Amino acid sequence: MHPCPAHTHALHSTVTETPVITTTGLTKVYRSRGREITALDGVDLHVREGEVYGVIGQSGAGKSSLIRCVNLLERPTSGTVTVAGQDLTALAGRGPRAGKELRKARSHIGMVFQHFNLLSSRTVQDNVELPLEILGKSGKERSRKALELLDLVGLADRANAYPAQLSGGQKQRVGIARALAGDPKVLLSDEATSALDPETTRSILHLLRDLNRRLGLTVLLITHEMDVVKTVCDSAALMENGRVVESGTVGELLATPGSELASALFPVSGDASSEERTVIDVTFQGDAATRPVISQLSRTYNIDISILGAAMDTVGGLQVGRMRIELPGRYEDNVVPIGFLREQGLQLELVGPAAQASASAKEGAK
Numbered sequence: 001m002h003p004c005p006a007h008t009h010a011l012h013s014t015v016t017e018t019p020v021i022t023t024t025g026l027t028k029v030y031r032s033r034g035r036e037i038t039a040l041d042g043v044d045l046h047v048r049e050g051e052v053y054g055v056i057g058q059s060g061a062g063k064s065s066l067i068r069c070v071n072l073l074e075r076p077t078s079g080t081v082t083v084a085g086q087d088l089t090a091l092a093g094r095g096p097r098a099g100k101e102l103r104k105a106r107s108h109i110g111m112v113f114q115h116f117n118l119l120s121s122r123t124v125q126d127n128v129e130l131p132l133e134i135l136g137k138s139g140k141e142r143s144r145k146a147l148e149l150l151d152l153v154g155l156a157d158r159a160n161a162y163p164a165q166l167s168g169g170q171k172q173r174v175g176i177a178r179a180l181a182g183d184p185k186v187l188l189s190d191e192a193t194s195a196l197d198p199e200t201t202r203s204i205l206h207l208l209r210d211l212n213r214r215l216g217l218t219v220l221l222i223t224h225e226m227d228v229v230k231t232v233c234d235s236a237a238l239m240e241n242g243r244v245v246e247s248g249t250v251g252e253l254l255a256t257p258g259s260e261l262a263s264a265l266f267p268v269s270g271d272a273s274s275e276e277r278t279v280i281d282v283t284f285q286g287d288a289a290t291r292p293v294i295s296q297l298s299r300t301y302n303i304d305i306s307i308l309g310a311a312m313d314t315v316g317g318l319q320v321g322r323m324r325i326e327l328p329g330r331y332e333d334n335v336v337p338i339g340f341l342r343e344q345g346l347q348l349e350l351v352g353p354a355a356q357a358s359a360s361a362k363e364g365a366k
């Protein structure tokens with residue numbers, strides 16, 4: 001285990017380039033009452049070892065279908081799913097022997113559910129022992145492992161309680177301990193915090209982050225809350241109508257002009273105070289975030305800069321974010337200061353009339 005005690009936080013997760021979950025051309029078509037519903041439409045997903053990967057999208061986008069296809073709870077209509085080097089789609093549906101192999105592969109994939117799915121007639125400890133029973137572990141081994149896992153999720157003192165005696169957050173901790181019983185490399189989470197209040201959500205997200213760092217666990221989590229992505233994810237994908245329309249690390253998304261995910265993660269707003277102004281969204285990350293670029297700009301060109309809005313945060317130990325600034329004068333008057341900002345390695349997006357002016361200036365130069 002990583003020598004990092006529970007109460008400290010390493011700055012970064014140890015993400016490697018090794019793919020742990022890969023889907024190619026994943027398609028799922030449900031047939032019900034003669035109707036066909038395409039829930040997944042050619043999804044290529046690449047989750048690297050050690051990362052927390054968030055999939056976000058509106059209701060019906062196909063998020064749950066995706067996660068259920070990743071562990072083959074749902075059989076994909078076409079495409080492949082590879083987890084930890086094993087092609088699960090090849091294991092599926094080849095007679096009873098293959099079924100056993102798939103069950104074995106699946107025991108190394110932990111799954112956490114929105115509604116916890118605990119057995120109410122069993123104690124906390126017995127709930128965590130359940131997957132170990134299925135794996136055929138001895139009573140002694142089961143109990144040792146279950147207590148170790150309960151300790152890991154901060155519930156060592158509730159081993160003999162029943163689910164009905166626990167809060168929602170505690171129930172989800174039991175759900176997480178149970179998901180870890182088979183020593184999975186991968187944890188899948190479908191809306192694990194959607195049934196919890198904001199503070200409990202934060203504590204569960206921190207637990208997932210902590211487990212990710214301490215155990216090197218790769219986490220694929222599904223959510224419809226942007227805050228969840230912002231709090232814990234190294235990478236994210238946006239789903240719409242069964243397709244992944246954007247994906248990448250938070251840094252890559254921020255560096256993608258027009259990225260919907262980046263604007264949702266770092267929303268900035270604010271309108272120009274008059275027509276004689278140029279409004280620009282500036283994206284900061286890495287080095288540029290810590291240099292006093294805005295004050296340099298102001299001094300170099302002797303202009304007053306107003307900040308209309310800003311969203312900054314620390315992601316993976318690095319300051320990143322976006323700021324909406326306003327310069328006096330129209331776009332044509334600000335070509336040189338804009339060039340200065342670009343030279344500083346900042347990514348700029350012109351907003352409103354300036355965007356049109358810049359586009360037609362480029363058109364004219366052709």
Ligand SMILES: Nc1ncnc2c1ncn2[C@@H]1O[C@H](COP(=O)(O)OP(=O)(O)OP(=O)(O)O)[C@@H](O)[C@H]1O
Nearest residue numbers: 030032037039058059060061062063064065066224
């Ligand atoms: N078992 C099923 N049979 C038929 N259609 C289904 C089935 N499961 C999901 N669907 C349909 O597939 C589409 C995607 O559903 P899915 O549950 O994957 O969405 P989701 O992104 O998880 O939504 P939510 O945020 O509401 O959980 C929807 O149109 C849904 O109605």
Ligand SMILES: [Mg+2]
Nearest residue numbers: 063064065190
């Ligand atoms: Mg769902």
